[in-house]
Amino acid sequence: MVTLRSVPADEPDPAGGPGDRLGRLLDHCARGDHAAFEQVYDSMAGPVLGIATTVVRNRALAEEVAQEVLVEVWRTASRYQSERGSARGWILTIAHRRAVDRVRREQAGSDREERAARRDDERPYDHVADEVEANVEREQVRRCLDSLTGLQRESIALAYYDGYTYREVAQLLHAPLGTVKTRLRDGLARLRDCMGVGR
Amino acid sequence: MNEPVDAGIHTLAAPYALHALPPDEVSRFEEHLEQCADCRIEVDELRETAARLGVAAAVTPPPRMRDEVLARVAEVRPLPPRVSAGEGQPGVAAGLPPGPAAGRAVRRWWPRVATGLAAAAVAAIVVLGIRLNEVQSDLDRSQQIGAQLRQLVGAEDMEMVRVGSPEDGQGTVLVARSLDVAVFIGDGMAPAPAGHTYQLWLMHDDGGVVSAGVLGSPPDGHVGPFTARGLAGADRLGITVEPDGGSPQPTTDPVMLIDLPTA
Incomplete structure (x- = not known):
């Protein structure tokens, strides 16, 4: 646990x-x-x-x-x-x-694909209710992730939490490369604004 | 299919910040970053954003991990700060392969043509003392030959020559002709291709080239300190990429060429 x-x-x-x-x-x-x-x-x-x-x-x-x-x-x-x-x-x-x-x-290629197939759909932000200590920032991350479109969130999660390249993400989601690049960019930019990251 | 180089290269900032670019695209994007200040800012911000995603994943490490890390750290000396010429470092990771421009610049110097051109492309000689602290730090990396290096640094005629940059591969050579020793230290050098190694050469003013030794391929960009002897008649050091085990004579153009101070 x-x-x-x-x-x-x-x-x-x-x-x-x-x-x-x-x-x-x-x-x-x-x-x-x-x-x-x-x-x-x-x-x-x-x-x-x-x-x-x-x-x-x-x-x-x-x-x-x-x-x-x-x-x-x-x-x-x-x-x-x-x-x-x-x-x-x-x-x-x-x-x-x-x-x-x-x-x-x-992980070699086939191994990675297999891993993708039985990928655990739970993400750290899904556990908030029972496992995570009350934490303002984690809540914020979750809230901000929730504000993304499903496709933006999924693309970012596959890239960041699962370590796939954007080309692999495109294959996993059956989406064109350009679309994935755009989702990653728009999604991250939205997270950035939502989390108030800036200088 | 490869896309045209500039088509939407800006859209790679997000995959880059997420470490989601394949290696070949990383180098291409990092070349672009060198020239695009806005992109560097964007990458920095997106990285900062991505890092927050990581915070959400925090777990409690086992107590023994703390002991293990602290024990390992006790044996590691922190790197000295960078004090090289350029102020801000470009927004790229160190350890890039030499850029195409550098490649072109050295290309024609081998074998020993156009001596004059060589001088122009090699960075100025830095006299002993200017960066002695930094050198000393680099030197400490190798305890094995530490004593020898200190002797070298202590030599009255020791001079230091540095070429390249920490980002694109940098060579530092300490030379003391009175001791007949030159020590080479490489930083930020790209790993040699699989099955290949870097090799160091002494180039003589009569056109002869003698191997000074095989340097290996650096996993972390650091090469050496490596000691070359037999400097008589040698006026330059060159580094080439050779098949594993090295070659009797260079088989490729040098990736780095360093003018040795004269006696």
Whole structure:
């Protein structure tokens, strides 16, 4: 049984920015401050493992990916650029990229198709009622996802949560490539506006 | 079917931010990103948005994972900050293969034609001291030859030459002719094609080319530090892609060429 964990309450402005607590912690990590890294770990290990688990599915592999991601965060902390987004966004981008790379490497073509066929239709945001702690942000994500059209939501979920390329998404949904690109773009843009991501 | 390069390339920002582009389209889009500031902003925002989707998936990690990660981190030294010339880095991941322009620029230098042109295309020599801290950090990557490198850095005539950029592949060479040693460090280098390796060459002023060693193919973009000896008569280092195991003489055009400081 997967239990979900809330993002720490002391996480300030979700949009991040230079005043971002995590960003400051990353600065300290870059200088070799292990205590700062422990705080980064405590804030981010949950979401990082969550992304890895959602994309990779296999719990042991997901933990491996999550560990690699967290070590990479420590190693490359100096490369984080606050002007380009929040520290949390930076870390979760690394996590998602690694998880997607991993699942693509692990799975050969036929295997992937089979996986698509018996794909678990439940998504993290479907579990809100029973598993998820009350969490303003998670609620917001769910609400924003609900505001998308079904096709936008499905395209984004297949790409983000299942790690399919947009070409694979097009095949899975029997939709033209251009349509999928448009759905992904419009859907993400709508999420961005709904979540108030901006700079 | 491939679509025309520019047709709707902007619409790739969303799949790119979602890591949903196939590899060949990633490189194409990243080339586009280099020139499209608006696209970089869009990608940054869409990534930020996608990251929120990840937050919704958070789970509680097992306590032992914390111990394991902290133990691993204790053995890893954080990378030094980038202090290279260009201010903002382009909105692309490091480790891209050398761009087509760079490829053209070096193409004709092999074998040893147009020496004058070579000089123009090679970055300026950076004298010891300017970036010594950064070099020192790079050097620390290899404990094995750390002592040797420190000796090199301590040599009175040591000079450092750097070509390329961290984004497109960068070569740093430390040279001390008094010790007859040059050390090559590569960063941001694309992995060599399957079954191939990078190979380092000493190019002599009489036209001779001697292998300085096989560098392997970097999974993470880092090559070296690699020590080359026997500098007498050598005025340049070249790097080529060769079949695994290396070649007695270069069989391809160099992907990187570095003028060595003269004695």
